[in-house]
Amino acid sequence: MQYSEKVLQHFMHPQNVGEMENPDATATEGSPACGDQVTMYLKVDKENLIIEDVSFLSYGCASNIATASIITEMAKGKSLEEAKKITWRDAMEALDGLPPVKAHCSVLAADTLQTAISNYEIAHGLKEVPDFSKETIIGELKKIIYPQVGEDIITLKMVKYVGFEEKTGEVLIDLNLMSFDQYRDNVAEEIREHLQKYPEVKDIKINFPS
Amino acid sequence: MNDRIYMDNCVTSAMAPEVLEAMKPYFGEEFWYPGSFVSTGEASSAAFEGFREVIADALNAAPQEITFTSGGTIANNIALKGLALAHSGEGRHIICSTVDYPDLLTHAAYFEKMGFEVTYLEPDELGFVSAQKLKDAIRDDTILFMSTMVNHVVGTIQPIGEYSQVLAAANHKIWFHVDAGQAFGKLHLDVKALGMDTLSVSAHKIHGPQGIGALYVKKGSRLGAYIHGIKRFEGVQPGGLSLAAMAGFAKAVEIVYKDLDGSIKQLRELSDYLLEQLESQIEYVELNGPRGEGRACHNINVSLDFIEGEAITIMLDMHKITVATGSACASQGLKPSYVLLAMGKNQVQAHGSMKFTLSRYNTKEQIDFTVAKLKEIAAILRERSPLYNAIKKKQEK
Incomplete structure (x- = not known):
C-alpha cells in the first residue's frame, strides 16, 4: 500500500512546524535510537482552557511528520477536554489511512499531544501526577502497534498477562507471539521503550510461548 | 529511458536495449529447447553453448563449470545447500560474516536449525572482514565458508583471494562459496586466480534480464542435488529455463566485458x-x-x-x-x-x-x-x- 495524497500533502507541506517561543507546555516522545522523535509545544488560553496555538518538531519518517501536522491542525482551537479525545486512529482516518506497517508512526505524534496536554494540566494544578499502576502499563501497551495489521496489541489480544510488582519495580508481560513471528523482536523492543521512561519501572520481563 | 533518475541499481537495473534485441528471436521463431538430434534442437544447443561460453569467459571459467539458474538466489541455494548436504558427514561447522547478503544469512539461520554450528565473523568499521578472522575461526570440523564479495550496502570489497589462501592452508578441505551478485561487472573477477569452489552471479544487476543467474562450480567439486526434476540439458538447473533470458544475460555480459x-x-x-x-x-x-x-x-x-x-x-x-x-x-x-x-x-x-x-x-x-x-x-x-x-x-x- 502506498501513501495517500493526504499523507503526502501533509508531509510535503506540514502545518504548525517549528519551535514555539514561550510555550505553556511542551512534551517530547520517542528517541533518536528508535528512529523517530516528536516534540510538541502548546499555548493555552488560561480562562477557557482552549488550545490557542500548537506546533511541533519531528525527527521521523513521512507518516510521522504527516500525522504530527494533521493532529496539530485538529487540536488547534479545541478545548483541552476535546483535544484529549483525539487519538491516533482519528489522525490516521483524517489522513485517509496509512499502510499497516506505518500505523505505529502515527501513534507517536498522537502520544506527544496527549503528554503535552497532561503536562499542562499537571503544571497548572488541574490534575495530580497520576500514580503508576498496572493501568498505566496497559495504557502504554495500547499504543503499541502490531505492524502487519496496523492495530494495537491489546485490541489484537496479543497480551495475555500484565503484572507490576510495586516493591521491586518489576513489570511482567506475557505476549502471545510465536518465535517465528517476524515482528516479535520489534514489539518487545517497543514495549521496553514505552515503559523505560517511568522511574517506577526498574525491570521489564517479557515472556513468550515456548 | 524515461525521465526518472534511477540510482538503486544494486537492487535491479534497467535492461539494455541491445539485450532486449538479443532476446527477441528466442521469444519468437527460435523457441525450441536444445537437446534432440534434430535441426531445431541442434540450433538451440549451439546457441546455448555460445551463451554459456560468454559467461565462462568473463569469469575465466571453463564452460562446463557454468550452470544457468533462475537467478542469483537460486544459484546460492543450489551451491550452499548442495555443499552442506554433500559434506555434512565431514563436519558440522560453517563460517560466514554478520554483514553478508541476506541470501547467505538466511542460509546460515537454516543451517543452524538443521543442527550445524555457525560462526559469524565481525567486520571492522569499514565493513572489511579480515582473512585473519577467518583463520582464527577455522576448526577441525569446519566444512564451509561463505562470503559476499562486494557488500550490498556499503560496497566494501572483501579479500576473497586471501580467504582462499587461508582455507588452502587448513589441514582439511573447507568448501568456499562466494556471492558475487554485486561484484560481477564491477571489478576483475577471475575464479581461477581467486580460488573459490562455487560462485553466484545474476544478470539483472548488469542490465540483463530479470530471472536469470549463473553458478560457477569448480571442476571436481561435489555438490548434493538440491533441486530435483527433469534435466533437459547439462549446464542448466532442472526444469525449463528461458533460452531468451540466457541470450539476454550473455549480451549484457558482452557489453560490459567489451x-x-x-x-x-x-x-x-x-x-x-x-x-x-x-x-x-x-x-x-x-x-x-x-x-x-x-x-x-x-x-x-x-x-x-x-x-x-x-x-x-x-x-x-x-x-x-x-x-x-x-x-x-x-x-x-x-x-x-x-x-x-x-x-x-x-x-x-x-x-x-x-x-x-x-x-x-x-x-x-x-x-x-x-x-x-x-x-x-x-x-x-x-x-x-x-x-x-x-x-x-x-x-x-
Missing part, C-alpha cells in the same frame, strides 16, 4: 563525483564504508545526520529520483540496516543512511540535480528536526 576497464572507470568517476558533491554541498554528511579502491566502483553510502532516511527517499521520489535508505522505517521488517550497525554505526546514522548505486546510464547532470535536490530536502527536514534544532541552539550559545 571494455571492462572502461566501464569500471566510468562508474568510478561518477561515484567519486557524487561523493565529492555530497560532501562539499551538504552539511553533516558522513561516508559509510571505505573510500577509494577498497570499495566497488558503483556504490556510495552516506549518512545524513539529524534526519530520517524514509522521509528523504519519499521527497526525492517526488522529484523522480530513486535511491535507497537503511532506515528502519523504509523496511518491511522495521529494522535499520544490520550491515551499518555491525560496522559500529549508531541508530541515527543507520536511520539517516542513503545508498546510491550507479549504472552506466547515470550522468553527471543527473548527479548534479540529485545533490541539489537532496541539499534542499536536507535543509527542509532539518528545519523540522528537534535533533538539529537542539544542535543549532548549542552552537548559538
Whole structure:
C-alpha cells in the first residue's frame, strides 16, 4: 500500500512546524535510537482552557511528520477536554489511512499531544501526577502497534498477562507471539521503550510461548 | 529511458536495449529447447553453448563449470545447500560474516536449525572482514565458508583471494562459496586466480534480464542435488529455463566485458563525483564504508545526520529520483540496516543512511540535480528536526 495524497500533502507541506517561543507546555516522545522523535509545544488560553496555538518538531519518517501536522491542525482551537479525545486512529482516518506497517508512526505524534496536554494540566494544578499502576502499563501497551495489521496489541489480544510488582519495580508481560513471528523482536523492543521512561519501572520481563 | 533518475541499481537495473534485441528471436521463431538430434534442437544447443561460453569467459571459467539458474538466489541455494548436504558427514561447522547478503544469512539461520554450528565473523568499521578472522575461526570440523564479495550496502570489497589462501592452508578441505551478485561487472573477477569452489552471479544487476543467474562450480567439486526434476540439458538447473533470458544475460555480459576497464572507470568517476558533491554541498554528511579502491566502483553510502532516511527517499521520489535508505522505517521488517550497525554505526546514522548505486546510464547532470535536490530536502527536514534544532541552539550559545 502506498501513501495517500493526504499523507503526502501533509508531509510535503506540514502545518504548525517549528519551535514555539514561550510555550505553556511542551512534551517530547520517542528517541533518536528508535528512529523517530516528536516534540510538541502548546499555548493555552488560561480562562477557557482552549488550545490557542500548537506546533511541533519531528525527527521521523513521512507518516510521522504527516500525522504530527494533521493532529496539530485538529487540536488547534479545541478545548483541552476535546483535544484529549483525539487519538491516533482519528489522525490516521483524517489522513485517509496509512499502510499497516506505518500505523505505529502515527501513534507517536498522537502520544506527544496527549503528554503535552497532561503536562499542562499537571503544571497548572488541574490534575495530580497520576500514580503508576498496572493501568498505566496497559495504557502504554495500547499504543503499541502490531505492524502487519496496523492495530494495537491489546485490541489484537496479543497480551495475555500484565503484572507490576510495586516493591521491586518489576513489570511482567506475557505476549502471545510465536518465535517465528517476524515482528516479535520489534514489539518487545517497543514495549521496553514505552515503559523505560517511568522511574517506577526498574525491570521489564517479557515472556513468550515456548 | 524515461525521465526518472534511477540510482538503486544494486537492487535491479534497467535492461539494455541491445539485450532486449538479443532476446527477441528466442521469444519468437527460435523457441525450441536444445537437446534432440534434430535441426531445431541442434540450433538451440549451439546457441546455448555460445551463451554459456560468454559467461565462462568473463569469469575465466571453463564452460562446463557454468550452470544457468533462475537467478542469483537460486544459484546460492543450489551451491550452499548442495555443499552442506554433500559434506555434512565431514563436519558440522560453517563460517560466514554478520554483514553478508541476506541470501547467505538466511542460509546460515537454516543451517543452524538443521543442527550445524555457525560462526559469524565481525567486520571492522569499514565493513572489511579480515582473512585473519577467518583463520582464527577455522576448526577441525569446519566444512564451509561463505562470503559476499562486494557488500550490498556499503560496497566494501572483501579479500576473497586471501580467504582462499587461508582455507588452502587448513589441514582439511573447507568448501568456499562466494556471492558475487554485486561484484560481477564491477571489478576483475577471475575464479581461477581467486580460488573459490562455487560462485553466484545474476544478470539483472548488469542490465540483463530479470530471472536469470549463473553458478560457477569448480571442476571436481561435489555438490548434493538440491533441486530435483527433469534435466533437459547439462549446464542448466532442472526444469525449463528461458533460452531468451540466457541470450539476454550473455549480451549484457558482452557489453560490459567489451571494455571492462572502461566501464569500471566510468562508474568510478561518477561515484567519486557524487561523493565529492555530497560532501562539499551538504552539511553533516558522513561516508559509510571505505573510500577509494577498497570499495566497488558503483556504490556510495552516506549518512545524513539529524534526519530520517524514509522521509528523504519519499521527497526525492517526488522529484523522480530513486535511491535507497537503511532506515528502519523504509523496511518491511522495521529494522535499520544490520550491515551499518555491525560496522559500529549508531541508530541515527543507520536511520539517516542513503545508498546510491550507479549504472552506466547515470550522468553527471543527473548527479548534479540529485545533490541539489537532496541539499534542499536536507535543509527542509532539518528545519523540522528537534535533533538539529537542539544542535543549532548549542552552537548559538
